[in-house]
Each structure stands twice: as C-alpha cells, then as structure tokens.
Amino acid sequence: MEQITLARPDDWHLHLRDGAMLRAVAPETARHFGRAIIMPNLVPPVVTGAQAAAYRERILAALPEGSAFEPLMTLYLTEDTDPADVAAAHASGLVKAVKLYPAGATTNSASGVTNFDKVRPTLEKMAEIGLPLCVHGEVVTSDVDIFDREAVFIDTVLDPLRRATPGLRVVMEHITTSQGADYARSGGDDLGATITTHHLVINRNAILVGGIKPHYYCLPVAKREEHRLALRKAATSGDATFFLGTDSAPHLDPLKENACGCAGCFTATNTMSVLAEVFEQDGALDKLEAFTSLNGPRFYGLPVNDSTLTLTKGAPVTYPAKIDSADGPVTVFDPMMPLHWRVED
Numbered sequence: 535m536e537q538i539t540l541a542r543p544d545d546w547h548l549h550l551r552d553g554a555m556l557r558a559v560a561p562e563t564a565r566h567f568g569r570a571i572i573m574p575n576l577v578p579p580v581v582t583g584a585q586a587a588a589y590r591e592r593i594l595a596a597l598p599e600g601s602a603f604e605p606l607m608t609l610y611l612t613e614d615t616d617p618a619d620v621a622a623a624h625a626s627g628l629v630k631a632v633k634l635y636p637a638g639a640t641t642n643s644a645s646g647v648t649n650f651d652k653v654r655p656t657l658e659k660m661a662e663i664g665l666p667l668c669v670h671g672e673v674v675t676s677d678v679d680i681f682d683r684e685a686v687f688i689d690t691v692l693d694p695l696r697r698a699t700p701g702l703r704v705v706m707e708h709i710t711t712s713q714g715a716d717y718a719r720s721g722g723d724d725l726g727a728t729i730t731t732h733h734l735v736i737n738r739n740a741i742l743v744g745g746i747k748p749h750y751y752c753l754p755v756a757k758r759e760e761h762r763l764a765l766r767k768a769a770t771s772g773d774a775t776f777f778l779g780t781d782s783a784p785h786l787d788p789l790k791e792n793a794c795g796c797a798g799c800f801t802a803t804n805t806m807s808v809l810a811e812v813f814e815q816d817g818a819l820d821k822l823e824a825f826t827s828l829n830g831p832r833f834y835g836l837p838v839n840d841s842t843l844t845l846t847k848g849a850p851v852t853y854p855a856k857i858d859s860a861d862g863p864v865t866v867f868d869p870m871m872p873l874h875w876r877v878e879d
C-alpha cells in the first residue's frame with residue numbers, strides 16, 4: 535500500500551463567508567487543514583481590527599467541536615484604512631496580512647482600491663512592520679481583455695508598487711499565468727505566490743467547451759493550457775516562492791447557475807486528493823509537502839504544523855458532488871479525473 539505523510543497542510547487563501555455558508559464550509563476545510571488565511575471580502579468587508587476579531591469568533595464558533603483549526607485573519611484594504619489600526623491588529627497577533635482588491639476586480643471588491651496614493655501610508659507602515667500584502671492581481675479597465683488582466687497588472691501596477699515600497703512583503707494571490715509565475719520567481723524573499731488547486735487542473739476550455747460550465751468560472755479566469763502547465767511546473771518544483779492557496783470560494787448553486795453567475799470554485803472538500811493526483815501525475819509527490827505545508831509558513835514566518843496528514847493510494851475515492859448549507863447547495867469542484875489518494879482520518 536502506497537502512503538504519504540505530510541506535515542499538516544495550510545490553506546493560504548480561503549473564503550469562509552459568514553452565517554449559514556460559514557457553518558457549512560468551515561468544517562470542510564478544518565477536516566484536513568491546520569490553518570488558513572481567511573479572505574475579508576464579506577459584505578460589508580472586514581476592514582478594521584475589531585471587525586476581524588469579531589469575524590474570527592464567528593469562525594471559531596462554526597468549527598466542529600474539538601477542532602484545532604486556526605483561522606489567520608486579514609484586513610480588507612480600503613482608501614480609508616487607518617495605518618495605526620492595521621499596526622495594532624498586527625501587533626496583537628490577530629492579523630497576518632492585508633488584502634488588496636483593485637475596486638471592481640472580483641466578488642465583493644467594490645470597497646477596494648482605485649487611487650493607490652490613498653493607501654500609500656498603510657503600505658509604508660506594513661513594509662516597516664513586516665506585514666504581508668496579499669494582492670488580487672488584475673487590472674479592471676474595460677480596454678484590457680479579461681485573459682490579459684493579470685499580465686497587465688504585473689507590469690502596470692504590481693511592479694511599480696513594489697518598487698515604490700521597498701521592503702513590502704507581497705503575496706501574488708491565485709496566479710494563473712506563466713507571466714505571474716515568472717514574476718514571482720524573479721522576486722526575492724519578500725515576494726511569494728499562491729496557486730489554487732483548480733488552476734492546476736483546468737484551462738479555459740473547461741469553462742467554455744461543450745456548453746458553458748459555470749462551476750469552472752472563477753477569477754482570475756482560467757487561461758490557456760500553456761499557462762496551466764506553467765503553474766504545474768511552479769507548484770511541483772518545490773520552489774519556496776510557491777504555496778497552496780485554494781481560493782476555495784463557495785457560492786450557492788442558484789447564484790452560479792445563473793445568467794450572471796458568480797465567480798468562484800469550491801474546492802475545500804477534495805483539495806488534498808486532487809493535489810496528490812496532480813503531483814503524482816507530474817512525478818513530484820516528494821514536492822507536495824513543500825507546496826501544501828512548508829513554503830507557506832516559511833513565507834509568513836510561522837512554524838510548520840506539528841500534526842500530520844496521511845494520504846493512501848488505492849481504488850478511486852469519491853466525494854459528494856455538493857454540500858448542503860441551510861441556504862442551499864454548493865457544488866464541489868469536479869476535477870474530471872479519478873482520484874486515487876484518500877485522506878486518512
């Protein structure tokens with residue numbers, strides 16, 4: 535029997551939402567993961583330290599009894615963010631990162647940043663105290679094709695911003711292009727990148743071929759095959775720049791299967807089995823632990839989890855097609871391939 539045991543994985547980019555959805559999805563992540571960076575794009579967003587503290591309590595209350603899962607909180611950067619509040623939330627240990635959404639780029643990003651001059655004092659404070667900035671890296675101007683938004687963002691926003699703020703630690707969230715992987719690799723220790731589970735599996739054909747498939751629609755949108763292959767190479771390389779951020783982003787099925795469907799893939803439930811399959815396909819099972827369990831803590835300056843997770847290879851494992859929340863069903867990401875690695879309880 536083939537088995538691998540990893541230091542318990544963490545998820546460095548996760549949407550847990552609130553209310554009934556939070557109660558439905560929190561156990562899905564807590565089952566396999568030790569910690570997760572919790573995205574703050576609620577309505578209204580999690581902007582202040584006090585809001586993050588209250589949200590953390592709601593998350594803890596939604597966990598199964600006895601769960602050791604630790605939510606790592608983030609603040610949503612707005613043009614009105616108070617640098618002193620950010621610094622206090624960091625100093626108290628509550629907040630592990632600040633999230634930058636260009637206004638209008640993605641789900642619940644309306645309160646995000648348009649004028650980068652307005653957030654300069656906060657970015658400078660963050661560089662000073664070593665608090666990472668997690669970036670949704672897409673431009674939003676209508677003249678840029680949606681498939682080019684990440685590459686253009688790197689050249690016109692991210693690179694200038696990093697040059698203007700020496701010492702700022704940046705995570706390029708959910709990279710989807712070879713340009714993203716190359717830029718992340720070219721940075722020093724102060725630049726990291728998360729890669730999602732689904733972007734290692736799908737290219738844009740999954741969304742568009744044979745009918746429109748809303749459950750494969752997310753932002754940044756999946757790109758051409760050459761980009762998926764570049765992401766696979768980055769993730770399976772063991773390079774400390776790259777770590778897992780599932781971007782598991784639940785939306786109720788009626789809101790996905792809709793004339794204006796929401797962006798997001800819900801991957802929390804089966805992520806570890808999918809990743810083991812992907813890494814095995816690429817002959818890189820020995821690099822899985824670096825990607826899921828070692829590189830992230832290293833970037834964030836946190837200890838690797840003490841506990842472990844074991845995967846066993848055998849007959850294909852099945853996961854539910856949907857999970858139920860009190861508000862309705864949420865479809866689990868279908869990787870369109872058999873999964874042979876089962877997570878041991």
Ligand SMILES: NC(=O)N[C@@H](CC(=O)O)C(=O)O
Nearest residue numbers: 549640641752753783797798
């Ligand atoms: N990734 C997505 O497609 N959606 C995320 C937002 C985000 O991470 O951009 C969401 O909150 O639904």
Ligand SMILES: [Zn+2]
Nearest residue numbers: 640670753754
């Ligand atoms: Zn995003």
Ligand SMILES: [Zn+2]
Nearest residue numbers: 549573781783
């Ligand atoms: Zn996200």
